[in-house]
Amino acid sequence: MTSDKARYWLLALPALAVMAIFYIWPLVNIWAISVTEPVPGFGNYVQGAESQAVTTSFVITFRVAALTTVFCVILGYICAYAIANTIRRAKPLLIALVLLPFWVSVLIRSFSWIVLLGRSGIVNDALRDVGVIERPLRLMHNEFGVVLAMVHVMLPFAVLPLLANMRGISPAYTDAARGLGASELTAFRLVYLPQTLPGIGSAALLVFVLSLGFYITPALLGGGRVLMVSEYITYQIQEFLNWGLGSALSVALLVATALVLVIAGRFLNLKNALLERS
Amino acid sequence: MSAPEARTTPFRIAMSTGGWLVAAFLALPILVVIPVSLTDTSYIGLPKESLSLQHYEAYFTSARWLGGTLGSILVGLAVAFFATVLGTAFSIGVWFLGGRAATIARWVLIVPILVPPVVQSLGFYRFWVQLGLIDTWTGVILAHTLLALPYVSISVFAALANLDPKLPQAARSLGASIWRTVWEVVVPAARPGMITGAVFAFIVSFDEIVGVLFITVRRVETLPKLIWEGIQDNIDPTIAAVATILVVISLIVAVISGLRRS
Amino acid sequence: MSHDNDFKRDLAEIAAHKLREGRITKRGFLQAMAALGVIPMAGLGGRAMAAPSELVIVNWGGTAADVIKEVLGDTYKEATGIDVVIDGSGPSAGRIRAMVESGAVVWDVCDSGPGSAIILGEAGVTEPMNYDIIDRTKMMEGTDWEYGAGNYVYSYVLAYNPKLSEGGVPTSWADVFDTKNFPGMRTFRKAVRGMLECATMAQGVPLAEVYDVLSTEDGIDAAIEQFRKIRENVIVWGSGSESQNLFLQEEVVMGNIWSTRAHLLKDEMDEGTFAVSFDGGVMSPGTWVVPKGNPAGAEEAMKFIAFAQDPALQVKWFELIGSAPINPAAAPLVPESMSRWNPTSPENVATQILYNDEWYAANQIAAEEKYVNALIN
Numbered sequence: 001m002t003s004d005k006a007r008y009w010l011l012a013l014p015a016l017a018v019m020a021i022f023y024i025w026p027l028v029n030i031w032a033i034s035v036t037e038p039v040p041g042f043g044n045y046v047q048g049a050e051s052q053a054v055t056t057s058f059v060i061t062f063r064v065a066a067l068t069t070v071f072c073v074i075l076g077y078i079c080a081y082a083i084a085n086t087i088r089r090a091k092p093l094l095i096a097l098v099l100l101p102f103w104v105s106v107l108i109r110s111f112s113w114i115v116l117l118g119r120s121g122i123v124n125d126a127l128r129d130v131g132v133i134e135r136p137l138r139l140m141h142n143e144f145g146v147v148l149a150m151v152h153v154m155l156p157f158a159v160l161p162l163l164a165n166m167r168g169i170s171p172a173y174t175d176a177a178r179g180l181g182a183s184e185l186t187a188f189r190l191v192y193l194p195q196t197l198p199g200i201g202s203a204a205l206l207v208f209v210l211s212l213g214f215y216i217t218p219a220l221l222g223g224g225r226v227l228m229v230s231e232y233i234t235y236q237i238q239e240f241l242n243w244g245l246g247s248a249l250s251v252a253l254l255v256a257t258a259l260v261l262v263i264a265g266r267f268l269n270l271k272n273a274l275l276e277r278s
Numbered sequence: 279m280s281a282p283e284a285r286t287t288p289f290r291i292a293m294s295t296g297g298w299l300v301a302a303f304l305a306l307p308i309l310v311v312i313p314v315s316l317t318d319t320s321y322i323g324l325p326k327e328s329l330s331l332q333h334y335e336a337y338f339t340s341a342r343w344l345g346g347t348l349g350s351i352l353v354g355l356a357v358a359f360f361a362t363v364l365g366t367a368f369s370i371g372v373w374f375l376g377g378r379a380a381t382i383a384r385w386v387l388i389v390p391i392l393v394p395p396v397v398q399s400l401g402f403y404r405f406w407v408q409l410g411l412i413d414t415w416t417g418v419i420l421a422h423t424l425l426a427l428p429y430v431s432i433s434v435f436a437a438l439a440n441l442d443p444k445l446p447q448a449a450r451s452l453g454a455s456i457w458r459t460v461w462e463v464v465v466p467a468a469r470p471g472m473i474t475g476a477v478f479a480f481i482v483s484f485d486e487i488v489g490v491l492f493i494t495v496r497r498v499e500t501l502p503k504l505i506w507e508g509i510q511d512n513i514d515p516t517i518a519a520v521a522t523i524l525v526v527i528s529l530i531v532a533v534i535s536g537l538r539r540s
Numbered sequence: 541m542s543h544d545n546d547f548k549r550d551l552a553e554i555a556a557h558k559l560r561e562g563r564i565t566k567r568g569f570l571q572a573m574a575a576l577g578v579i580p581m582a583g584l585g586g587r588a589m590a591a592p593s594e595l596v597i598v599n600w601g602g603t604a605a606d607v608i609k610e611v612l613g614d615t616y617k618e619a620t621g622i623d624v625v626i627d628g629s630g631p632s633a634g635r636i637r638a639m640v641e642s643g644a645v646v647w648d649v650c651d652s653g654p655g656s657a658i659i660l661g662e663a664g665v666t667e668p669m670n671y672d673i674i675d676r677t678k679m680m681e682g683t684d685w686e687y688g689a690g691n692y693v694y695s696y697v698l699a700y701n702p703k704l705s706e707g708g709v710p711t712s713w714a715d716v717f718d719t720k721n722f723p724g725m726r727t728f729r730k731a732v733r734g735m736l737e738c739a740t741m742a743q744g745v746p747l748a749e750v751y752d753v754l755s756t757e758d759g760i761d762a763a764i765e766q767f768r769k770i771r772e773n774v775i776v777w778g779s780g781s782e783s784q785n786l787f788l789q790e791e792v793v794m795g796n797i798w799s800t801r802a803h804l805l806k807d808e809m810d811e812g813t814f815a816v817s818f819d820g821g822v823m824s825p826g827t828w829v830v831p832k833g834n835p836a837g838a839e840e841a842m843k844f845i846a847f848a849q850d851p852a853l854q855v856k857w858f859e860l861i862g863s864a865p866i867n868p869a870a871a872p873l874v875p876e877s878m879s880r881w882n883p884t885s886p887e888n889v890a891t892q893i894l895y896n897d898e899w900y901a902a903n904q905i906a907a908e909e910k911y912v913n914a915l916i917n
Binding site: 004005007008009010011012013014015016018019020022023024025026027029030033075076078079081082083085086087092094095096097098099100101103104105106107108109110111112113114115116118120122125152155156184185188209212213214215216220229230231233234237246247250253254257261271274275 | 397400481529
């Protein structure tokens with residue numbers, strides 16, 4: 001039996017080894033760089049903590065991630081609810097529409113938003129043509145545009161865990177509440193909603209964690225004034241070759257992400273939320 | 279639940295409408311690239327006077343765009359292969375093992391999902407420099423395989439959840455070797471997960487941009503890299519044509535996979 | 541580091557744009573060069589020696605590699621028989637250094653900047669320029685660095701759209717920073733390079749004193765404060781084409797952009813919707829640098845650099861993509877109609893200042909942080 005066990009490990013080992021050598025080790029290296037370049041010590045962290053721009057960038061990052069999460073959970077909840085409970089015949093179509101963005105790369109989707117939201121973009125043109133506005137609205141190069149596009153990217157990540165959660169809820173409880181005379185809204189609020197809290201938690205966690213490190217959409221739609229940490233890191237490295245500070249910021253972002261997971265782990269079954277999703 | 283009254287309550291109508299609106303919000307913006315790709319102008323916008331295929335022509339006659347596309351496809355296939363092989367072996371191993379160590383191992387393998395792309399790309403860059411893998415196809419395939427492994431291992435493990443642990447035990451007790459058991463009993467059960475995993479791995483690689491921006495210079499060009507440069511440096515409708523092609527392919531694949539499922 | 545990688549990338553991209561429009565054709569260009577005497581002139585030197593088979597010139601422009609090859613590469617090939625390979629991957633100081641330190645040098649001549657040239661020279665990873673081969677008299681004064689030779693000039697200029705400008709035409713940087721009398725959006729660069737100068741001039745500081753004022757903490761803070769005041773009216777540009785798009789799509793009324801982009805916009809925008817002022821512009825030279833241990837040998841690299849000094853070639857280069865001749869002898873050769881747009885015409889040089897790399901080396905990082913903070917906070 002022990003030899004069997006060794007053989008099972010033999011199966012698991014190649015992937016683990018590759019991951020450890022080529023992924024985990026380089027990450028550890030980043031940490032090492034942050035305390036050795038340009039001089040050994042915690043200078044980079046001190047510099048980062050004292051820099052107003054860095055602090056602001058972290059605030060922006062958390063704010064954008066939080067806004068994205070709130071919108072994704074609300075919209076994702078409505079959508080998942082419709083799929084799980086109210087839409088019947090067209091359900092496959094609705095699911096297909098929700099999953100469609102998954103198939104299209106984030107890059108292409110960001111490009112679509114640029115085409116839509118520009119000052120002479122399609123939305124502004126249409127609004128002007130029908131006479132709603134005289135001057136074009138500012139729809140991108142600001143936080144609004146970034147959050148909008150990020151919600152678009154993250155929304156499917158919110159719908160799926162919510163849907164999985166709702167599918168496991170028996171209608172019997174809500175029906176029973178209704179039978180006892182509760183209004184539909186009351187039944188939803190007191191009976192259904194509490195049962196979906198785990199789904200809400202997983203959805204929020206997933207969206208928030210992915211949003212924290214998001215790079216592509218803010219870089220393309222933020223116009224430089226919505227400077228999230230990931231963009232700030234690339235900025236340090238590409239513009240200033242400042243690997244020390246860039247690495248320190250990376251470590252900080254990584255730690256922030258880990259903290260979010262640890263805190264979430266107190267309220268959520270992380271294993272269900274992350275490991276078991278499919 | 280089936281009472282006709284239930285279907286028409288304001289609450290349900292609101293939820294249904296909301297659901298459709300959300301779905302529209304998800305799907306419609308993606309489709310905007312289609313009319314733009316047919317524009318007769320040289321800048322991004324809706325067609326002015328007539329529809330034109332000039333931007334498709336620009337794509338199909340550009341060695342660079344086509345080279346990048348081919349590069350992305352080949353990398354994606356290689357990544358799908360390596361990630362599926364490694365990830366499947368891994369999942370089967372930990373499925374047999376069970377217990378705490380196996381769970382920890384599974385956590386290790388999904389780390390790339392959680393680490394911010396820019397951070398892991400910095401890691402790749404520094405290590406790839408040491409290994410001489412910068413600007414090589416090998417370097418890109420290796421990086422993408424790492425990023426794809428979580429998806430393969432999750433989907434294969436999910437498929438194995440349906441396999442009764444007694445089955446391989448029975449095979450063993452009938453005298454089958456461990457490898458034969460794995461090959462003839464477990465792998466077939468894992469197959470749906472392997473297919474899903476391979477598809478995911480391909481897509482992860484095909485769409486990946488941040489890592490490629492860091493670890494490639496010039497020799498290696500992938501499609502996302504060309505699109506990224508296009509958006510950053512010179513927005514022109516060729517990108518819309520490329521985007522449309524990708525969206526249409528995605529639609530077809532999505533429909534096929536949807537049909538197969540139902 | 542203190543120099544401008546983005547600009548280089550931008551330049552190559554402009555070239556690509558021109559090629560697409562069909563304004564550059566290989567044959568036409570080669571003929572023009574031959575007619576101007578460029579090709580035969582430089583031709584003799586290279587062929588007589590045991591010349592290397594190829595020379596790798598590195599610039600910044602992914603898509604522009606073909607164009608650069610035609611403009612500099614094919615002419616040189618014609619002249620010397622040496623193949624010129626253009627690598628558009630961006631020879632940042634970091635990459636050059638990494639390449640030399642790794643021992644596998646594949647680049648011969650890199651399009652860099654004075655700041656990088658100085659840093660790389662100090663790090664000992666680039667060859668000193670050989671001014672026996674490169675002619676100092678064929679470059680703007682002060683651009684003959686020990687480890688880098690000036691190759692062309694671009695300026696940061698005041699660009700505006702007279703049609704959209706409701707408060708009248710902005711005539712100075714002070715107007716650009718006056719959102720009350722000149723409403724509308726303006727665009728500045730994402731990073732400080734070329735930006736603090738104009739904010740300083742906006743406060744009435746004369747040209748000659750700009751960098752003196754900026755050399756004090758108060759001077760920097762005052763300049764940054766100018767941006768903070770108007771930040772709600774600012775859209776920043778990251779790449780040159782972004783600045784161009786901002787004007788093309790009428791997203792902004794005015795701004796501080798590269799002269800090379802203005803060069804394109806003058807043709808692309810309708811009559812009366814685009815203008816620039818070189819008054820208070822900042823001229824910025826680019827430089828060639830040569831990595832130590834380059835495959836073709838330092839001498840061959842120097843010969844190429846000398847080849848690119850030809851005034852006729854530089855004028856052609858200016859006409860095609862707007863980067864101005866660094867060779868003073870070239871200004872009179874610029875066609876009359878284009879002279880107004882030439883950052884290095886004597887009239888325009890008189891109203892501008894030269895980008896100060898020493899200042900940037902000393903202050904950029906600190907200023908950058910304040911600048912970013914003023915814009916995003």
